[in-house]
Amino acid sequence: MARRKKISMQDIADQLEISKNAVSLALTNKKGVSDELRSRIIHTAKEMGYGPYAISENGNSNILVLVPERIMSYQDNDHFQFYHDMIWGLEKSIRSKGFNAVIAPVDRESEQRLQLPRLFMDISYRGVILFGITRPEYARLVWEQDVRLVMMDSYYRDLPCPVVTSANMEGAYEAVSYLIKCGHEEIGFIGPVNLTTSHEERWLGYWKAMQSGRLKIRAEHCLTSSEGYDDTAEEISSFLSGLSELPSAFFCGNDRIAYILTELLHERNIAVPEDVSIAGYDDLHYDSSSGVHMTTMRVEKERMCDAAATLLLSLDEPSREAIRWSVAPSLIVRQSVQSSTDKGAEAGKRAKQVERQ
Incomplete structure (x- = not known):
């Protein structure tokens, strides 16, 4: 034929x-x-059967991947690379299983107006993967459609459906446990717990590790709330200015936060890791002016993408079950963490005063 x-x-x-x-x-x-x-x-x-409009012999061959457009053009190029890898990793995984990955960006206006992409109506598809953080109202709009749906990387507890994420709590527990193993006892946390489930779970992993190590969490060393993603540097700078004394280490909810913190400390003549150790999450390849290479939890992006495609294709019909697939991250040790006993650093760290700008 x-x-x-x-x-x-x-x-x-x-x-x-x-x-x-x-x-x-x-x-x-x-x-x-x-x-x-x-x-x-x-x-x-x-009529001509172009790309996602083609009808395959096996029925619906398309999988829609909804992505907030803002993360496809993120202001931090290094953070953009993380999302870029995930988006095209999804496409690769979907195509390897014999299906078409149709990337459907959701612009800010559509997200605000709760408008679905035209592709929802224009083509047939087997299911939808919602990747990244959207407004809860927009996530609900997608969830309310009568389609097979998998949420990836972020999810909403009041919208039960299949989800694939990094094992955030376990990963944070491992990162903070490593800081404790290196002799750090006063460990701060920075992450927008109020904005995403991933940061919420990483906060829980931090809390669990501190409890296991019988260490006290000092509220003044923790920044857990944020107004949004565009003012991170200003919020962390204000947080640092309000501190009278630094902890010996910080665990940050992602590497973007970790590198911003590193640069702000550097501006205050506080060295990483000599004065303060920092661990992050995601394994971003960030071009930092400080020259520090971050100890982090590497998100296993390829495995997450393959899990999301596999989970979606396993669904025979739309699911309202809170199925959860978590992919374990890997601890990557780099130079941003130093043993608290090295060079007698512990005493110096305890006494180090934050220089206000």
């Missing part, structure tokens, strides 16, 4: 006698074409 020709955007453009760029704008839901032309392009794509 002759293999069916794969339809390209150029084929659609030739059929309609328009530019390939116009086809691309329409099929990716970008501005630049009229609603009437967009409708014609989508109709032609369906």
